[in-house]
Amino acid sequence: MARTEEDSKKPNQSFGKDNGRMKAVHDSGSERRLRSHTANGTLTENSQKGVKKLLRRINSRGSSRTKNQDNYLHRCVSIDMTESGAILNDEQVEDARVTWSDLDAERCGREAPADMSKDSRDEMDDSDWEDGSLPRLDLADNHPDDHCKGVTVEFSESPDSAKRKPVRRASAEDKELAELVHKVHLLCLLARGRLIDGACDDPLIQASLLSLLPTHLLMISGVSKLTANDLNPLVNWFHSNFHVRGLDSAEKSFRSGLAFALESRGGTPEEIAALSVALFRGLKLTTRFVSILDVASLKPDGQKCEFSIHDASTVRKGIFSTSTLMVAKPRQFTLSPGKSFRCNEKEIACDTSLRDSSKNKESYTTCTNTQSKDSPNTDCEAHDIPDSCLTNRSPGSKRKGDLELQMQLEMAISATAVGTHENNYESAVKNLRSNSSNASSSHKRIKRIQSVESSTSSQGISTAVGSKKLGSPLYWAEVYCSGENLTGKWVHVDAVNAIIDGEDKVEAATAACKTPLRYAVAFSGSGAKDVTRRYCMKWYKIASKRVNPIWWDAVLAPLRQLESGAAGDVVHLDKHHVDALNEHEKITASRKSDDPIKDASRDHVNMPTELGLEASKDNDRKTSAEFSVRNSFAATRTSLEDMELETRTLTEPLPTSQQAYKNHELYAMERWLTKYQILHPKGPVLGFCSGHPVYPRTCVQTLKTKQRWLREGLQVKANELPVKGLENLAKLKKLQVSEAEEYDEYDSKGIMQLYGKWQLEPICLPHAVNGIVPKNERGQVEVWSEKCLPPGTVHLRLQRVFSVAKRLEIDYAPAMVGFEFRNGRSIPVFDGIVVCAEYEDVILEAYAEEEEMREAEEKKRNESQALSRWYQLLSSVVTRQKLNHCYGDGLSSGTSKNVQTMGNKLNARVDGSLDDRQQLGFQLRDVPDSKLNGPLVAPTEDHEHVYLTEEQSSDEESMVRIKRCHCGFSVHVEEL
DNA sequence: ATGGTGCACTAACCTTTGCATAGC
DNA sequence: GGCTATGCTTTGGTTAGTGCACCA
Structure with a gap:
């Protein structure tokens, strides 16, 4: 209450x-x-x-x-x-x-x-x-x-x-929903990335960018062996000419937003990064647009408030638009890239408010005042910081974070000046040509302010500055530099922050800004490729935060092809390169077969291990990549990159935290094994963590009982001993109760005997002989899969088919297909029967016949049932009418019409035999004439129909009599 | 302040092979 | 008497996820 x-x-x-x-x-x-x-x-x-x-x-x-x-x-x-x-x-x-x-x-x-x-x-x-x-x-x-x-x-x-x-705790439903949201969000972000990629290909934008570029920088397109260093002047020029500002062009299409950003030389981090990509592409450099897909959490309560605040607020318009506005403002003018996806909605609200610049000013002043007067530095920042990030700070404290906040506030205020200034500036800028001259003067003014920015962001990717996700590098370019490495390399180019080849810094920067780096996707040629591996050094930390890889691979498959088509030019390798690659492979292969002890000593400390551990799911791709290099002497950029990413996958450094080994893809620690797991073979030891040996994940084998393996169509080889025994208290009790019962997988002490995959062979079930189906001790056949069917038998999944087999005296076994947990116990679920293959046709034929007969019988039964129910109904109505007539108060006239109507309906609906009609017809005949044939009275809402005998007409042929009321209402009565 | 460890707690998952009675 | 449908009753061990205190 x-x-x-x-x-x-x-x-x-x-x-x-x-x-x-x-x-x-x-x-x-x-x-x-x-x-x-x-x-x-x-x-x-x-x-x-x-x-x-x-x-x-x-x-x-x-x-x-x-x-x-x-x-x-x-x-x-x-x-x-x-x-x-x-x-x-x-x-x-x-x-x-x-x-x-x-x-x-x-x-x-x-x-x-x-x-x-x-x-x-x-x-x-x-x-x-x-x-x-x-x-x-x-x-x-x-x-x-x-x-x-x-x-x-x-x-x-x-x-x-x-x-x-x-x-x-999150329920299964919550989890499912979160996963769905995650997936949908991923798809949306992929679509967004493709859209941006498409805009980067716009020849007009590219041409405009080139027209702005100083002549000496145009030479870069002529460099044959491009290296990362060659990009330096270009990136510096771009960085000093294009700046991030908060105004979002959410109302415009991205392409026009991009054009506007080009004109005004400022835009969202997304636009600026896209412009850099367009510029590189205009210079004929093979370039991708890379974006971190900052997707909603896969876990239900991950990033709680982040989701609720950012997303929910936009869904529910109204009151929250105010708070949204307040939230967005400081970020709107931050100089470092923010999260565009989340910002967008906010900035839509901001845009509205920005139309009134005086009000804007007021709000900024408010913000400043609040800060100066009340001194809690969190005032402005707090809006931007989700709960999880907030700390309860006492007013007036001057810790490092506070100073950072203050600094950011100053930046925001400076940016505000840019923002408001640019509103005026915007109107002055009408075309690109005139813009370039105008820009130089206006630009100086902007530059003064942005020197603050440069001092922070140009030194590297700006740090968290006390605020979550502020300054996260979310967008950048990848330029293919053929002069890098042996075979060329995709080089990370973050023109927003003026960083080249800083792929190893991205993870740290995103971590500092609390933006989880879960998906880094490169877009090119309307396609996309997941390049997270290049930027993520601690895969184990993000693996659980990523969507099911099978689904993700399936989603990306067509996009990968498109991307590969755009960037997959053939790279011709000279003899030297091929030798080097082969050497690399040899080393990898030899390490695979190396003595475990050698490995252990080599990797004693947490060193990157370059063991060729088999990552089963990606193995095919790797093999194909290797194959293409070995055999064709020419490899595509795509396959070379695949190999590079694969190498990263397989050479992830050993984590320093023990808990990281709990679900690590590559490494395992004995202490984290479940009771159904074992290390086989127990080696090689790849290193140690806190004194515990680390093994390859491939050594972890799952153990099962004989019965369980049988379900998978596998059986334990002869003379194989169980590798592990587990006490099962429930079974132990049961065994004690019924000692006579014997279980294969339990020994006399009630120990569950477990076997590993290496002890198995394909199941060898007894053949069906002489039409007899081999059954288990319960007289059934457990059909967990097709593999579990005894040779020479078939599984007929038909209802009631057992009765057919029984009638034909054919041997069969009920097919148990699983269990259902009901009433606190497991109930076996049966579906059809298992019979010898030779009887399949006979049974099916007989079954079809029987079903036909059964259906006919059922139809007949239904019909007779319907008939008898109608009979009952009408009888009761007639009886009621009679009673009313004899003892009632004369208000039963309505019923007579109902009887008639029902009778009509019945005649209309029952198209059965004449016998049926006759049978039914008596009821109407039995109704007293005074009611049926005399003036009938049927009430309506404000009128009672009176059917006078003299106004009746009848059709002799169709035996239909039409009774009319003076109001025009008529009733058709079929004479029987 | 941050991150790792160990422990406790708990929800979700996995396990898994009726019985009595009424009605036809 | 045999068959079928229906209602009864509602496991308990393991695992994984989470929070918390403590420590480096």
């Missing part, structure tokens, strides 16, 4: 303030609400009381709140403080705090804030609530400003209960 009350009072709290800026961005619905609530003073008062209550409760619970929730509230305060321009008095702030937290609770759905509401609900339902003591508190003393009447239940939670956090 409390919750409902709070909910009903939420909206007016923060809107009691006169805040023009807010109004400007509110949608009409919100405005309406705002006005109505403001007008309603009583409601406001009531709401304030309610909110105060909630606030006190929250505050009183302070310590018991989870960290996230605390942070969340904290952020809500920040949002509101900023929004209100720090002009609110304490009470207002307090009120608004709750408002925003509640509003956000609504917005965030079932995520963090939802937990909060869930808490409340849980507390209502929970027995703890009922058992809770009512502290004897003097309300007036504790809350002098509390005017509310009635009982307030205060929580006095023990520290223990405060410690225990209500944990809501």
Whole structure:
């Protein structure tokens, strides 16, 4: 109840303030609400009381709140403080705090804030609530400003209960949903990447870029053996001429946005990166557009607030557009690339607000003021930082993070100047040619401001600067440099941050910015290729955060082909290169067969191991790549790159954390094996981690009982001993109860005997002889798969087929296909029978016949049943009518019409034999003449139909009599 | 402040081969 | 008497994920 009350009072709290800026961005619905609530003073008062209550409760619970929730509230305060321009008095702030937290609770759905509401609900339902003591508190003393009447239940939670956090674990459904969202998001981002890639191919944009390029830089297209160094001047020129600014062109198409970015020499990080790609392509350099697909988490509660805030806010328009606006602003003008996907929605809201530049200014000033006056540096930043990233900082503290925040704030303010300036500048820029001259003058002004930026970003990919995801390098180019390495190399070129060949820095930079590097995809020729391996050095950390590789490979397969078509020019290798490649292969091969001890000593410490560990799923690709190199003396860029990425896959350094070995693709540690796993062979030792030997993952074998292997169509070879025995308490008990029972896989002590794959051979089931199906001890055949069928038998998955076999006296066995867990126990599920192959046709024929007969019988039965039911119905109606006629009050006239109508319907519907009709027809005949043949009266809503005998007409041929009412209503009665 | 480790807790997963009774 | 349908009742061990305290 409390919750409902709070909910009903939420909206007016923060809107009691006169805040023009807010109004400007509110949608009409919100405005309406705002006005109505403001007008309603009583409601406001009531709401304030309610909110105060909630606030006190929250505050009183302070310590018991989870960290996230605390942070969340904290952020809500920040949002509101900023929004209100720090002009609110304490009470207002307090009120608004709750408002925003509640509003956000609504917005965030079932995520963090939802937990909060869930808490409340849980507390209502929970027995703890009922058992809770009512502290004897003097309300007036504790809350002098509390005017509310009635009982307030205060929580006095023990520290223990405060410690225990209500944990809501994700259900299977949540997981499935999260995976679906992840997949859909991936597809969307892939599509987006292709779109950008297409825009980079735009000849007009390329030509425009080339026209801006100084002549000496044009020479680069003539370089035969391009190296990363050759790109330096070009990238520097680009970096100094094109800058990131926050204005998003969300309302325009990407292509026109790109053109605009080109004109104004500034745009989103995505646009700037795309422009760099277009420039490189214009210079005839083989170039890809690379993007980190910053996709929604694969896990249900991963990046909780990030999802809820960014996504949910955009779904639900209205009140949150205000908060969205506030959130977006600081980022809007940050100089480092932000997350375009998430920013976009925000920036749409921002765009609206930007139309009124004076209001913008006000908001920025507000932001600054807030910072200077109240000094919590988090004020502006907090909007941008999801809960997970927020820390509860005391005001006035000057730690490293705070300084960084301050620095960023300054950057934001500077950028604001650029932003507002550019609005004016934008109108001046009409065409590219004139732009170039204009730009130089305007550019100087911009440059002054951006010197700040250069100092941060040009030194490298900007650091986190205290804010999550700020400055994450999300887009860059890859230029194929034929002069690099032996065979050429795709070189990472981040023109936004002026970094060349910094592939090893990307992961660190994204980690610093808390953007998980899960998918780095290169786009070219409308295709795409996953190049995450190039940028990710710690694959084991992201492997679990990526979608099922089979699905991902299938999705990318057609795109890979397209990409390969665009970038897969044949690279002709000279003898020297081929020798080198062959040498590389030899080394790899020899290491494969190396003595394990040698390996162990070589990799004693955490060294990159270059063992040719077999990664089964990618093996085919690797083989094909190797094959193409060996045999054709010419390899495509694609296959060479595949090989490079494969090498990275197989040479991942040993993790230093023991836990990393738990599900590592390549390495395993004995301590993390499950009870059904074993190391076979137990070696080679690839290295040690905290004193524990590390083995290749390929040595990990799964063990199963004989029975289990049989299900897979495999049986244990003769004379093979179990490699492991497991005690199974349940089975042990069972064995004790029924000692007579014998299980193959259990020895006399009730130990489950397990075997490994290397001890198996294909199953050899007894043949069906003389039409007899070999069965198990239960007289069944377990059909887990086709492999489990005894030779010479077939599985007939037909209902009731066993009766046919039985009737024909053919030997059969019920086919057990699985189990169903019901009523606390496993129930075998049967589906059809297993018979000898020679009887298949006979049985099927007989079955078909039998089914036909059965269907005919069923039809007949149904029909007779229908008939008898109609008979019953009409009999009862007629009986009722008779009774009404004899004893009723004369109000039964309606029934007569119903009888007629039913009779008609019956005649119309029953197209059975004449006998049937006759059988049914009697009912109408049995109805007294006075009712059927005399004037019939049937009521309607405001009129009773009267059928006079003289107005009847009849058709002799069709035996249909038409009875008419004077109102025009007529009834067709079929004479029987 | 961050990340690793160990422990505790718990939801999800995996396991897996009726019985009595009524009605036809 | 035999067959079929229906209702009854609702495992328990293992694994993986999570939170937390502690430590380096």
